[in-house]
Amino acid sequence: MTQTSTGVDGLTSIPALLNRNASTFAGKAAYREKEFGIWQSWTWAEAEKEIEALALGLLNLGVNEGDFIAVIGRNRPALYWAMVAAQSVGAVPVPLYSDAAAEEMAYVLEHCGARFVIVADQEQVDKVIEVQDQLRQFQHLIYLDARGLRKYDHTTLHQYSNVQDQGRAAYDEFHPELVRRRDALNYDSTCVMLYTSGTTGKPKGVVLSNRNIIETSKNSSEFDDLSAGEDILAYLPMAWVGDFIFSLGQAYWTGFCVNCPESFETMMTDLREIGPTYYFAPPRVFETQLTTVMIRMEDASPMKKRMFDYFMAHAKKVGPDILDGNPVSGFDKLKYALGNLLVYGPLKNTLGFSRVRIGYTAGEAIGPEIFDFYRSLGINLKQLYGQTEASVFITQQPDGQVRSDTVGVPSPGVELKIAENGEVFYRSSGTFVEYYKNAESTADTKDAEGWVATGDAGFIEDGTGHLRIIDRAKDVGKMAGGEMFAPKYVENKLKFYPNILETVVFGAGREYCTAFVNIDLNAVGNWAERNNIAYASYQELAGHPRVLETIQEHVETVNRSVAEDPMLSACQVHRFLVLHKQLDADDGELTRTQKVRRKIIGEKFEDLVNALYDGSQQIYTETEVTYEDGRKGMISATLEIRDAKVVPVTAQKIAAE
Amino acid sequence: MLDQTEGYVTEDGRKIGGVVMEMKNITLRFGGVVAIKDISFDIRQGEIRAIIGPNGAGKSSMLNVISGFYVPQEGQVLFNGKPRPQMRPYEVAQQGIARTFQNIALFEGMSVLDNIMTGRLNKMSSSIFSQAIWRGKAEREEVENRxxxxxxxxxxxxxxxxxxxxxxxxxGLKKRVELARALVAEPNLLLLDEPMAGMNVEEKEDMSRFILDVNDEFGTTIALIEHDMGVVMDLSDRVVVMDYGKKIGDGTPSEIRNNQAVIDAYLGVAHD
Known part of the structure; x- marks a missing residue:
């Protein structure tokens, strides 16, 4: 592995890149945020001034080198500045998930021993105050939005702009110290610490160095030819490594502009107004958008609907080839151009994708239909495979080699190897330094030669060199009869139906497979409205006989498709039920990045799992739910359990003989 | 705790000023029906004042007297210490009083923004001509109001x-838009007619927070009518209780909670 110790052009830290951008791209927009209905913007030079003022203010409050500074809130320029300001004074920024409950925050804040916490608003202030007695090192809380906070005790509570003002006022006093600390940063100093949500156990603090972040940003920017002219929309959680790489690493490396939406609810409108050129979203966002488009097309006039169907069919046929530059007949090209004028263009504009040059999706498998839909419109949507420990990038798809069933070739500077048991290992300049205060886990994950276990099982495809991921290595198991059990494989097939939001398949060590299904309230609700089905609650809709019938059809179709794969044909779903509540991160059933926590769900709904296997036709259950503010309540329901038709695999074999 | 001339300090440490609006022996009749019978109370600068009572107690009528929409047959309304003459609705608005309605009264066909902008109409003074050509004063005003x-x-x-x-x-959102339209007029006195009627628990919590924030952020005096006793007790600094057009209680939430007449009116009296 080649490792430079000096960094690229001597740029060995984010503050150093900021300094370069403030002179190279001085007058160019670095940040935009919609506020009071108008896009406010800051140039790189202005951003540097803001960050410097905050950094001086932090020195004024007594931040030491090596301190941890937690940052909590939705994506806002000022919070990105807070992270860079923290780095400038030699501290380590620790972004946290803003929707985490106070108790979850308490664990992370105590684990890293944050002395300073910078938050967005009253909601976050309240959470920190609620748990501050458990935090031994905690000293100062800085907030951005003063609303509702006037009456709070301000001895350790500070307003962001006041901290900046005090910093500016104390310029002469602290500037030499700031310069000293900034210059002391090198390629090996810690850039950021990110807590992985973890599908099992407590979150772990992943320490990423400047080398990790800057090398990765450089490599990935060059891979996709990113330039200072890109616009991105920063809307994914700041605590997630992807946002750190896209909105900070790559933005500072290339100097492109980071746009922050006005609020969570206005995301789609803001996306449309900005029209990003470089876009990232997890599969679920693309799924939701597609569902919305389809629902709205159902309501469109017959003429429009016919036109949409006609041109979408054409796009499906030739769109991906045109995007990949493969030969397509002149007539098809002409028809595609017409479609672009009438359907694809306006649709892309509505979705906010008119200018997208490169789009990425990752985190979960994306349905082939969803993937093809976007690509057929001419949106260069690609897949990447990564994790926090790798500073995101492990593999990604180069232009022209994009397929829905692989995750691409190793990213620049990444080595891959597949272990005996199929687990994927990688080694790269982005490989994390360690898990903070957890040498044991570090040693379990990263070996002496720097190889890191991903925990995913996969293989490298012959011929193309693309990596294909099958499932989480620890989830792949055996059924009672010794057949291979890969739940994710079946779950993904089920999830590709717009009606199904989430599903959990059980079967390890069992005779046959069963499933929990979560309906998608948007899609099913719309369908119910269309079919005059009245419902008062999520629970009632989820238990409606016609909904169950539809889901049953989906399950049976998936069973037929699963049966075609000789290795996994035993994974057909024999019995299923539709859950009475949506799986939720607040209840610990999903991670904050919306991944299923299989084990916890299995334990929590043990009664339901048992019912799936004891042959009963219905089951009464009570479930504890946690509301957004942390309070708890109980819901109860009687769930119907359905048997789904399965394709008799053994019988087929006999027939074949 | 109450000082009649100087105001008082609330439990959470807010300073409440002098009397803004005073009702003196108000009686309101509709033909033979006596809606309000000889009621007196005051509203002080910066406080959240609630009017509660069972259905038909005369709460909304009382709010309409405060807003100047109804003129009582007897009694006096003092606004900022002076008797208030009969006024047209726009004159009331110009005095710095804004309100929301029990049954939402928004322009259904207009956007939220346009609805809220109507709350600023009183503050616009440019001529029709200037507004038509969209130059000078009209443009400045629009920018400022927006x-x-x-x-x-x-x-x-x-x-x-x-x-x-x-x-x-x-x-729930319509109710919030209505509140927005009232707030944009920058009122000194905000009248809310059952701001939480028909809402679910979460919407009620949101609305309560907004009402407290309005009072805290803008120092707006708020008079509200509400059915939900829990909400009233949490929100308000002082409460007037009405029953059959009469005032049966007036004081802080804890005083009201222990007031026997109020308990009887709400819970009923045992006849033995």
Whole structure:
């Protein structure tokens, strides 16, 4: 592995890149945020001034080198500045998930021993105050939005702009110290610490160095030819490594502009107004958008609907080839151009994708239909495979080699190897330094030669060199009869139906497979409205006989498709039920990045799992739910359990003989 | 605890000023029906004052007397210490009084933003001609008013529906838009007629927070009518209780909670 110790052009830290951008791209927009209905913007030079003022203010409050500074809130320029300001004074920024409950925050804040916490608003202030007695090192809380906070005790509570003002006022006093600390940063100093949500156990603090972040940003920017002219929309959680790489690493490396939406609810409108050129979203966002488009097309006039169907069919046929530059007949090209004028263009504009040059999706498998839909419109949507420990990038798809069933070739500077048991290992300049205060886990994950276990099982495809991921290595198991059990494989097939939001398949060590299904309230609700089905609650809709019938059809179709794969044909779903509540991160059933926590769900709904296997036709259950503010309540329901038709695999074999 | 001339300090440490509006022996009749019978109370600068009572107690009539929409047959309304003459609605608005309605009264076909901007109509003084050619004063006024509207939109967290026609909004949001329209007029006295009627628990919590924030952020005096006793007791500094047009209690929430007449009116009296 080649490792430079000096960094690229001597740029060995984010503050150093900021300094370069403030002179190279001085007058160019670095940040935009919609506020009071108008896009406010800051140039790189202005951003540097803001960050410097905050950094001086932090020195004024007594931040030491090596301190941890937690940052909590939705994506806002000022919070990105807070992270860079923290780095400038030699501290380590620790972004946290803003929707985490106070108790979850308490664990992370105590684990890293944050002395300073910078938050967005009253909601976050309240959470920190609620748990501050458990935090031994905690000293100062800085907030951005003063609303509702006037009456709070301000001895350790500070307003962001006041901290900046005090910093500016104390310029002469602290500037030499700031310069000293900034210059002391090198390629090996810690850039950021990110807590992985973890599908099992407590979150772990992943320490990423400047080398990790800057090398990765450089490599990935060059891979996709990113330039200072890109616009991105920063809307994914700041605590997630992807946002750190896209909105900070790559933005500072290339100097492109980071746009922050006005609020969570206005995301789609803001996306449309900005029209990003470089876009990232997890599969679920693309799924939701597609569902919305389809629902709205159902309501469109017959003429429009016919036109949409006609041109979408054409796009499906030739769109991906045109995007990949493969030969397509002149007539098809002409028809595609017409479609672009009438359907694809306006649709892309509505979705906010008119200018997208490169789009990425990752985190979960994306349905082939969803993937093809976007690509057929001419949106260069690609897949990447990564994790926090790798500073995101492990593999990604180069232009022209994009397929829905692989995750691409190793990213620049990444080595891959597949272990005996199929687990994927990688080694790269982005490989994390360690898990903070957890040498044991570090040693379990990263070996002496720097190889890191991903925990995913996969293989490298012959011929193309693309990596294909099958499932989480620890989830792949055996059924009672010794057949291979890969739940994710079946779950993904089920999830590709717009009606199904989430599903959990059980079967390890069992005779046959069963499933929990979560309906998608948007899609099913719309369908119910269309079919005059009245419902008062999520629970009632989820238990409606016609909904169950539809889901049953989906399950049976998936069973037929699963049966075609000789290795996994035993994974057909024999019995299923539709859950009475949506799986939720607040209840610990999903991670904050919306991944299923299989084990916890299995334990929590043990009664339901048992019912799936004891042959009963219905089951009464009570479930504890946690509301957004942390309070708890109980819901109860009687769930119907359905048997789904399965394709008799053994019988087929006999027939074949 | 109450000082009649100087105001008082609330439990959470807010300073309440002098009397803004005083009702003196108000009696209101509709033909033979006596809606309000000889009621007196005052509203002080910066406080949240609630009027509660069972159905038909005369609460909304009382609010309409405060707003100047009804003129009582007997008694006096003193506003800022002076008797208030009969006024037209726009004159009331110019005095710095704004209100929301029990049954939402918005322009259903207009967008949220346009509805809120109507709250600024009183503050516009440019001529029709200037507004038509969109130059000079009209443009300056529009920019200024839009900024005020946007601050309220931000405050009430309704950015995502800024351009949505009101008719498409759910009930809870319409209530919030109505509050926004009242707030954008920058009132000194805000009258809320059952701001939480028909809402679910979560919407009620949101609305309560907004009401407290309005009072805290803008120092607005608020008089509200509400059915939900829990909400009233949490929100208000002082409560007037009405029953069959009469005042049966007046004081802080804890005083009201222990007032026997109020308990009887709400829980009924055992006849033995």
């Amino acid at each position: 900024e005020k509207a946007e601050r309220i939109i931000d405050f009430l967290e309704i950015q995502h529906i800024r351009k949505t026609p009101v008719s498409r909004l759910p009930y």
